[in-house]
Amino acid sequence: MKSLxxxxxxxxxxxxxxxxxxxxxxxxxxxxxxxxPKLSGAVLISELSCAAxxxxxxxxxxxxxxxxxxAVGARAHGAHLREFIANPxxxxxxxxxxxxxxxxxxxxxxxxxxxxxHYLATLGEAAPTFTRPSPQAVERGRKLYHSVGCVAxxxxxxxxxxxxxxxxxxxxxxxxxxxxxxxxxLAVRPGGRMPDAKLDHFEAVDIASYLLRDQAAPxxxxxxxxxxxxxxxxxxxxxxxxxxxxxxxxxxxxTFAALDQVRPERGCLSAQPGAWPQYALSDxxxxxxxxxxxxxxxxxxVAENVELSLTRLNCLACHQRGxxxxxxxxxxxxxxxxxxxLGDQGRLPPSLTGVGAKLKRDWLREVVVNGASARPYLNxxxxxxxxxxxxxxxxxxxxxxxxxxxxxxRVATHDKPHEVGRELAGSxxxxxxxxxxxxxxxxxxxxxxxxxxMTERLEENWxxxxxxxxxxxxxxxxxxxxxxxxxxxxxxxxxxxxxxQRNALWQYLExxxxxxxxxxxxxxxxxxxxxxxxxxxxxxxxGIGKRxxxxxxxxxxxxxFDAGQLRLGSIWSGGxxxxxxxxxGQGSGQARILGKDTVTFPTGPAFAVLTSPEAAWPAxxxxxxxxxxxxxxxxxxxxxxxxxxxxxxGFSVEDFFIERRDTGGRVFMERTLKFSAAPPAAMHFRVAxxxxxxxxxxxxxxxxxxxxVRLPSAPMLRDAGEGKELLLPVRGELRIxxxxxxxx
Ligand code: HEC
Ligand code: HEC
Ligand code: HEC
Ligand code: HEC
Ligand code: HEC
Numbered sequence: 001m002k003s004l005x006x007x008x009x010x011x012x013x014x015x016x017x018x019x020x021x022x023x024x025x026x027x028x029x030x031x032x033x034x035x036x037p038k039l040s041g042a043v044l045i046s047e048l049s050c051a052a053x054x055x056x057x058x059x060x061x062x063x064x065x066x067x068x069x070x071a072v073g074a075r076a077h078g079a080h081l082r083e084f085i086a087n088p089x090x091x092x093x094x095x096x097x098x099x100x101x102x103x104x105x106x107x108x109x110x111x112x113x114x115x116x117x118h119y120l121a122t123l124g125e126a127a128p129t130f131t132r133p134s135p136q137a138v139e140r141g142r143k144l145y146h147s148v149g150c151v152a153x154x155x156x157x158x159x160x161x162x163x164x165x166x167x168x169x170x171x172x173x174x175x176x177x178x179x180x181x182x183x184x185x186l187a188v189r190p191g192g193r194m195p196d197a198k199l200d201h202f203e204a205v206d207i208a209s210y211l212l213r214d215q216a217a218p219x220x221x222x223x224x225x226x227x228x229x230x231x232x233x234x235x236x237x238x239x240x241x242x243x244x245x246x247x248x249x250x251x252x253x254x255t256f257a258a259l260d261q262v263r264p265e266r267g268c269l270s271a272q273p274g275a276w277p278q279y280a281l282s283d284x285x286x287x288x289x290x291x292x293x294x295x296x297x298x299x300x301x302v303a304e305n306v307e308l309s310l311t312r313l314n315c316l317a318c319h320q321r322g323x324x325x326x327x328x329x330x331x332x333x334x335x336x337x338x339x340x341x342l343g344d345q346g347r348l349p350p351s352l353t354g355v356g357a358k359l360k361r362d363w364l365r366e367v368v369v370n371g372a373s374a375r376p377y378l379n380x381x382x383x384x385x386x387x388x389x390x391x392x393x394x395x396x397x398x399x400x401x402x403x404x405x406x407x408x409x410r411v412a413t414h415d416k417p418h419e420v421g422r423e424l425a426g427s428x429x430x431x432x433x434x435x436x437x438x439x440x441x442x443x444x445x446x447x448x449x450x451x452x453x454m455t456e457r458l459e460e461n462w463x464x465x466x467x468x469x470x471x472x473x474x475x476x477x478x479x480x481x482x483x484x485x486x487x488x489x490x491x492x493x494x495x496x497x498x499x500x501q502r503n504a505l506w507q508y509l510e511x512x513x514x515x516x517x518x519x520x521x522x523x524x525x526x527x528x529x530x531x532x533x534x535x536x537x538x539x540x541x542x543g544i545g546k547r548x549x550x551x552x553x554x555x556x557x558x559x560x561f562d563a564g565q566l567r568l569g570s571i572w573s574g575g576x577x578x579x580x581x582x583x584x585g586q587g588s589g590q591a592r593i594l595g596k597d598t599v600t601f602p603t604g605p606a607f608a609v610l611t612s613p614e615a616a617w618p619a620x621x622x623x624x625x626x627x628x629x630x631x632x633x634x635x636x637x638x639x640x641x642x643x644x645x646x647x648x649x650g651f652s653v654e655d656f657f658i659e660r661r662d663t664g665g666r667v668f669m670e671r672t673l674k675f676s677a678a679p680p681a682a683m684h685f686r687v688a689x690x691x692x693x694x695x696x697x698x699x700x701x702x703x704x705x706x707x708x709v710r711l712p713s714a715p716m717l718r719d720a721g722e723g724k725e726l727l728l729p730v731r732g733e734l735r736i737x738x739x740x741x742x743x744x
Contacts, residue, residue: 021280024048025094027153027193028311030162031325035311039304041292043312044285045259047096047193050268052243052251053277056259060300060308061292064191065251066097066244074124075181075188078222080172081120086113089280092167098268098277100239112235119232121224123247128174130218133209134645137633141210147379148197150207151334152317152327160330170215176630178208192313192389197381198371201547201563202538205633260298264290302396309393310352313385321352339377341446344476346377351474356401358466363457365394374449374457406464408499411507418515420494421508424501425451427520429490430482432505439513443521448479455510467502527594530554530576534640537577540590543600544569547631550591551642552576555659555667557740558595563631565620566646566653567606571669571707572598573740597706597741602689605629607648607730609682613716617686617725649683652676662739673734683730684716693717693724701726710737 026047029040042060045051049063056062072081084091086109088099101109121127146156155163169178182204185194199207236242242252262269268276269286281289291297300308307324310316316325327335327348337346359367366372369391371384411417425432427443435446454463465472468486470479482489483498494500508515528535530552541548547564558576560569575594604620629649634642644655654674659667673685690704698714703726712735715728728734 021089021099021278022093023280023282023285024089024096025165026096027164028314028316031314031316031328032307032311035307037288037291038294038297039292039308039311040285041288041290042297042300042308044281044289045292046312048098048279049096049244050289051254051259053240053254053256054259054262055254058259058298060305061259063244064096064193065189065246067189068187069120069123069245069247071124073121073224074126074128075177076120076172077128077174077219078117078121078224079220080168082113082117082222083171084167085116085120086110092165094165095167097244098279100241100277102278103273103275112239115228115232116235116239116241117222117232118224118228119230119236121222122226122229127222128177130215131175131632131647133175133212133215134633134635136635137206137209138213139210141206141208141213144199144203145207145210146334147336148199148203149318149380149383150197151331152380153314156331156334166211169211171219173208173212175205175208175212175215175632178211179204182207186384186386190386190388192385195313195383195385196371197383200538201631202549202633205631209633259293260295262293264293302400306393306396306400309390309396313389313393315352318349318380318382319352321355336379337377338379339445339447342377342448343478345474345478346375346448349378349380349382350375352397354401354403354462354473356397356399357403358401358459358462359457360459361394361398364398365391368394374453377447403459403461403465406461406468406499408464408503409497411494411500411504415494415504417504417507418511419508420501421504421506422516422518424490424493424505425508426518429493430505431520433518433521435479438517438521441517441521451509452513452515455506456512460506463506464499464502467505468498527575528552528577528579530556530558532639534636534642535576536640536642537579537591541569542590542593543603548591549634549642549644550577551657553641553657553659553669554639555661557659557667557669557738558593559657559669560591560593561644561655562603563644563646565603565605566629566631566648567604568601568671570598570600571738571740572596573667599704599707599740602686602725604686606686607653607679608684608686609649609680610684610727611682613718617689617720617727649680651679660737666739668737668739671734671736671738673730673736675730675733678732679730684727685730685734687711687715687726687728687736689720689723689725691723693726706741708739708741710739712736 024047026043029035029043045061046064049066051061051063086101088095088097101112104112142157145151153164154166173181179201181188182199183201184196186192186196236247237252240252243254244251267274268279269289271286310321310324318327320326335347339346355364363372367382368385369387371382373382411420424430427433432451433443435444435448437447437450439452440450468481468483470477470481486498488496488498488501490496490501494504528537532554534554535552537550539548539550540546541550541560544560544562545564547562548569549561549563550558551561552558557571557573559571562569570593572593572595574596578592578594605618608618630647632645632647632652634644636642641656641658646653646655652675656672657669660670661667687709688703688707692704694702695717696702696708700708700710701717702708709726711728713728715726717724717726
């Protein structure tokens, strides 16, 4: 059967699809409208991957690699691939992929696109499977999308011009495949133009659900035809798709005229159809490309290299550096703070003016390569650009920003610089802790940059200059100058010498997290309290990787769920968690469980089909591969209790816990597992595994010292390794009670 698109295309006379198409959109150039033609041209040449086909020795013109297609069949729906390949710019206006098939007669082009789509659809484990996005995930995703930084480059929900196009994502992805892409965009698009926002798995699912919120029904089915696929594989190299894309080997090397030899009125720059890719360049883009190809454009100063990289990677969408870039007024509202007290500084990404003189080499590299962060109060994240893309920039910034050496005398050891520094930082003296946290603890509502990580990040020279004149570096800062007119408010400390006082602070802070706390710091553990609604914390939990979900219930029993392995991780009564290490940075740290007598459940799958009653319970599969089991988010009831949703071997599970009271008034948890379809025969659920499991009645068992479970039917209790395991056949809905020995 012919697709609708194929019919339309065949009906059209020969056209070059590029003729009326929107020109490629380059985010960084939209944020740098005053760029010289030479610079814009160099950006265009790399964004449009000209050097993938035309050799060059110029690093500034190096081609952006196209997406890695080795698993594109698992990422994108086949019908969309066919449409996009047949006519990239019409399917995704503003795309940087040229129309490579444009010169073919319409029927041939349609057939080639079809074969290529069939080929690509065979790459990757299995086609994306449709799951309807949950309304609650859509809501969470909407918030995240508009706060973590996506809308620095892409359009917010109310469309804004000059935004990097997302194209028809609802026709392309499934929630799971888009989430996978967003969790690690550099794996698919190694060029780093779509940087890695350090989303955890849940955040990625939520944003994917939001972006696919209009996806109501599965896209048209597309079954790869192996004969067509074989033909597509041949076409893939024939049409030089492999100049930009990898599938299994490296990209093919450039084979056409070298960029320093091309005649700039011809071929790809001629604005004429022909046996070359069609780029739909605007006239000004074409002029700029020609300017960058001129021999005199070939050598760039360090400053030009910095400007070029900031534009190419679109750092300018979030950062200002001198006259360049900065968040445009119409996007300001999407840069928000967790702490309103810090004003714009607590909202907007820091300025990059002079940043090479400010940050130590290693930290600067960590920031741009890995997205290292020091300001937990910003909602916007510094994304990760990867070493290949951002390392040279860090190097150039370090070279570029001079700052004359500050003049001061180092405080001698016998003057006890650490003690003096500690005194200065404390509430009785300069009171740095009134605004800055100290080892993530704060003495006041303001929580600016942590004092104990400053010397790891900052150049000592910069620290001195900054403390002497904060407003020179940051005109709007609320950080006061402590030494007005070069005089110290504390004349008795180190003879009132400002330079020595700043050096004493530096030497004290150089001890980093080992430094003794300054006076006046209140030490409050960050206990997450649970009152009359459930509280959910999605972070790492003991015994569970990053994909932990902790839930504190109103009755005082709490649990952790492992959304990676789809199993109950632990259950405990009493306090919920202590979270100070969670809010240290963005996405790091592990929750500390506060309760006593925590019961932990075994790792590995919770559901399995047993071929015989003796068959061993499957172990955790260590080989990384796409799993048929996946977590699909959760919905909340009126008291915020989650119903966890996941799929296991193709059927979906709803998993809900609620606190109940027994006849003696003691709280226990009741768990209900519901299944979408009849589970396969011999499917079992592992309730527990422990050294000691003893029956109390046919339906009731004591597990270890602290847990008693009540089951809906008689389970199988059998030996497993050193201990026992309790397995329940899965027929319909399961209802299980968990009674803890310790009382909440
Ligand atoms: C997929 C491969 C491919 C890519 C990518 C590509 N070209 Fe070409 N280019 C060709 C082919 C094929 C020709 C025509 C045959 C030839 O000249 O070798 C050509 C010809 C040209 C010519 C005319 C050469 C001459 O002297 O006759 C210029 C100029 C040119 N390309 C510039 C560019 C620019 C600028 C870009 C990026 C915007 C680009 N090309 C991207 C394949 C490519
Ligand atoms: C610094 C700018 C920037 C930021 C910030 C950014 N993106 Fe992108 N994004 C891009 C660019 C540029 C591309 C196209 C990359 C390419 O050419 O390979 C892209 C591509 C994408 C795509 C692929 C579209 C397709 O056709 O398949 C998705 C989806 C996406 N971005 C979502 C997001 C989300 C969600 C966020 C926030 C978590 C985000 N982006 C943050 C610049 C950005
Ligand atoms: C000059 C480089 C270049 C050539 C040649 C090229 N592509 Fe692309 N391709 C890209 C870029 C860049 C993107 C990302 C575009 C975007 O997101 O807007 C892309 C995207 C794609 C995608 C979507 C991938 C994903 O994971 O989202 C597919 C599929 C694709 N190209 C197939 C092809 C095929 C088939 C050919 C040959 C007929 C081809 N491309 C030729 C540069 C190229
Ligand atoms: C989506 C917005 C966004 C983009 C795009 C972005 N940044 Fe950032 N950047 C941030 C935020 C937010 C911070 C503050 C992070 C923190 O310290 O917690 C930051 C911090 C930094 C810092 C640390 C500055 C300091 O004084 O501590 C440097 C350096 C930096 N970014 C460089 C870059 C470069 C270079 C690029 C482009 C390759 C870039 N950023 C792209 C948002 C962004
Ligand atoms: C009235 C509040 C306030 C006080 C008091 C204060 N600071 Fe600050 N300080 C700030 C704010 C706000 C920033 C900027 C944070 C940002 O850029 O996000 C800052 C920035 C800094 C920076 C630059 C860090 C960076 O990476 O950008 C240093 C260093 C610093 N403060 C040291 C100190 C020291 C040492 C003291 C005590 C002598 C002190 N501050 C007292 C509010 C204060």
